[in-house]
Amino acid sequence: MRKNKWNSYLYILPAVAFVSVFLIYPILFNLISSFTKWKGLNFSAAEFVGLQNYAALWKDTVFRNDLKNCIFFMVLTLFFQMSIGLLLTVLLNMKLAGHRFLETVYFFPVVLSSVVIGYTFSHIFEPNFGALNTFLQSAGLSNLKRMWIGDPKYAIYAILIANIYQWAGMGIIYYRAGLAGISKDIYDAAKIDGAGFWQSFFKITIPLLKNIHVIILLMGTIGCLKFFDLAYIMTSGGPANSTEFPLLYLYRKFMRESNSGLASAVAIIIIILATLMSAGILKITGNGKEEGEL
Structure with missing residues (x-):
């Protein structure tokens, strides 16, 4: 009996080891380093500074703006991804002519590299010779031409369109x-x-798809909190930090400024926000209740 018990533990040992090495250890290491002043090379040379990194982030208007960008981007992304996805799904479910082909077309961007999509939309929204402004010029709508990814007012919307195209x-x-x-x-x-x-x-349709709504909300929320690739490829966070997100801020602090302690603090804040938002979604939708609970 005791032997069978230990055999059971051996079966879960690889999973426990994997989670410990690739999830628990990085989180704990980031948590510890977030309380230090550290350049990212020799951790023994790190200087303990307490909550100074978190205080610096609280006072940093750029980081606060990055969080605002993230929330704004998250709300619009979730709204359009869910509404477009649901409406197209209902249409495809009607088995219209060519629905199989359309399914492939709609899903194709998901399997494309973010690099491909990022560069494609960069060329579309390029101010001087981009496809969009060229089309507007040819259609006699020159008054509608904009700088798009070069203008702080429009750049985040260009990235939003690319992101919705990729994940709808x-x-x-x-x-x-x-x-x-x-x-x-x-x-x-x-x-x-x-x-x-x-x-x-x-x-009928919307209420009975409640669990699917929750899955998309959770994945979309976490995806927006760790959003990086398209923003980095299309604008690198510019112009004037108008398209910078928390993970881009982390990248800049870690890779360009060698401020590993501050970057670790950003990572911990992202983890906390992801946990709180996920718990909030489950609480609001009722998916966190125990079975049989009213």
Whole structure:
């Protein structure tokens, strides 16, 4: 009996080792280094400074602006990813002509490299010879031409469009899986009772896809908190830090300024925000309740 018990522990040992090495240790190391002044080379030379790094971040208007950019970007990304994904999924579920081809087209950006998408949209929004301004010029709409990624007012929207293009297809995949689990009998019964398309959509489809909404909200929230690649490729956080996000700030402090202690503090703040926001989403949606709890 005792031997079987130890055999059971051996089965989970690889998973425990993996989590410890690649998750728990990095978090603990970052937590410790966030209380130090450290250049990232020899940790024995690190100087303990307490909460100075966190105080510096609190006073840093650039970092506070990065958090505002992140929240703004997160809200718009989640709204468009969920609404576009759900509407396209419902249309594809109608089995219209060519729906298989359209599924492939919508999902294709998900498997593309962020580098490819970033450079593609950089060329589209390029102020002088970009595809968008060239089209506006050809269409006689020169008054609508803008600097796009060169203007602080519009740059974040250019990145937002690229991000939605890349990840809307993932929402379609999740919603397709959710719709497959809804019995057709429910829609047939609603139709007999006189419910139209939109009534069925709002009264049946949206409520029964609650768990899918929660999954997309969680993944989208965490994805926006660690958003980096497209912003770095398209604008490098500019112009005037208008498209800088917390992870870009971390990268700048760690790689360019060798301020590893401050960068670690940023990482801990991102982890805390991700945990709190995820817990908040589960609490609001009721998915964190125990089974049988009212």
